Amino acid sequence: MRATIWAAAAALAAGAAQAETCAVTYPEFEADVPHIDLDACPPALAGEDRFCRAVTGEDVLHVFAFSYDGDFCLLAMATLEAGEFRVTFE
Numbered sequence: 001m002r003a004t005i006w007a008a009a010a011a012l013a014a015g016a017a018q019a020e021t022c023a024v025t026y027p028e029f030e031a032d033v034p035h036i037d038l039d040a041c042p043p044a045l046a047g048e049d050r051f052c053r054a055v056t057g058e059d060v061l062h063v064f065a066f067s068y069d070g071d072f073c074l075l076a077m078a079t080l081e082a083g084e085f086r087v088t089f090e
Contacts (some may be wrong), residue, residue: 026072029053029064041065042085044078061085 029035033055041052045065055062059082065075 022071022073024074026053026066026074029066029074035064038063042078042080045076050075 030053035053035055038052038054040046041050042063045052045063047065049068050065051068052063052065055064061080061084063078063080065077067073067075
């Protein structure tokens with residue numbers, strides 16, 4: 001499943017239109033990908049209809065946006081380079 005998630009994310013990041021059906025749902029992502037729940041989406045992915053999760057990788061942060069509606073479909077993905085994000089702990 002992890003390969004499917006990354007393939008769908010890569011297609012979204014490359015500008016492919018979202019398919020009629022869900023390529024990846026949040027329950028699938030949550031079960032298979034270690035991630036961080038974000039309080040808010042970064043500006044490039046922000047919207048009232050979505051929530052975001054992040055995955056760390058070396059000097060980058062991959063952010064996945066999922067829909068609040070229906071099957072919680074993956075809507076978009078962005079990769080932030082070092083210097084484009086800040087991590088804080090409470």
